[in-house]
Amino acid sequence: MNPHVIVALDLPDAESALRFVGRLPAGQCRLKVGKELFTAAGPRLVTDLHERGFQVFLDLKFHDIPNTVAQACKAAAKLGVWMLNVHALGGRSMLGAAREAVEGGSRRPLLIAVTVLTSLGAQELQEVGIAGTPESVVSRLAALSQSCGLDGVVCSAQEAGMLREQHGPGFLLVTPGIRTLADAADDQKRIVTPSEAIARGASYLVIGRPITRAADPGLALDAINAQVAAALTARNERKQA
Numbered sequence: 001m002n003p004h005v006i007v008a009l010d011l012p013d014a015e016s017a018l019r020f021v022g023r024l025p026a027g028q029c030r031l032k033v034g035k036e037l038f039t040a041a042g043p044r045l046v047t048d049l050h051e052r053g054f055q056v057f058l059d060l061k062f063h064d065i066p067n068t069v070a071q072a073c074k075a076a077a078k079l080g081v082w083m084l085n086v087h088a089l090g091g092r093s094m095l096g097a098a099r100e101a102v103e104g105g106s107r108r109p110l111l112i113a114v115t116v117l118t119s120l121g122a123q124e125l126q127e128v129g130i131a132g133t134p135e136s137v138v139s140r141l142a143a144l145s146q147s148c149g150l151d152g153v154v155c156s157a158q159e160a161g162m163l164r165e166q167h168g169p170g171f172l173l174v175t176p177g178i179r180t181l182a183d184a185a186d187d188q189k190r191i192v193t194p195s196e197a198i199a200r201g202a203s204y205l206v207i208g209r210p211i212t213r214a215a216d217p218g219l220a221l222d223a224i225n226a227q228v229a230a231a232l233t234a235r236n237e238r239k240q241a
Helices: 014-021 037-042 043-051 066-078 090-101 122-127 133-147 159-169 194-199 217-240
Strands: 005-008 029-031 056-061 085-086 112-114 152-155 172-175 206-207
Touching: 005 217, 014 037, 014 043, 029 043, 037 043, 037 056, 043 090, 056 066, 066 085, 066 090, 085 090, 090 112, 090 133, 112 133, 112 172, 122 133, 133 152, 133 159, 159 172, 159 194, 194 206, 194 217, 206 217
Parallel strands: 005 029, 005 206, 029 056, 056 085, 085 112, 112 152, 152 172, 172 206
Antiparallel strands: none
């Protein structure tokens, strides 16, 4: 089974994370461990999640000099994570070093690069000295990441259609900023629904608050998985038409 939903464990500590995970069916989703939780809980949490039957996306967005990032990627790969990421703004040498670092192990993780955070719009990019629209910056960074041999990128689902057309079916598009119609946007600027994300070509959907804040997280996950399955069927039918 290949779940398309990655539940973001944006929780403060291992105890609350494991308590929450106990309310999710293993095999129906993957889990994302980010900076807050990994800093609080450490590598042991990744092992605990694996023991509960979940695959882990380690979302630490490594961004440093090439050797430092390479060593961090090696350490992450040794944890047995399913996927990890680096930041595309680290440049070609850093991306290449990261890719080489995860090769050759017994269980090679997927390696993807962050393009533009979904909390950033055109004004925020301009303020930090990055020229162009979010779409143009994402396009450039995705092309760089693919040329360096990475498996895919993190991008807004708003850019997924453009990137799918540019990079073909094998390039992974991991899309955060997913909200159902009933959810608030919170701090995300570029958001879409699960069905829209799949229709635009997303490979995996990172979903946090619509599931973690739900009264019944398992039921919320089931509903989103049903939307994803229907959207995948429709997408495949359009391809065959």
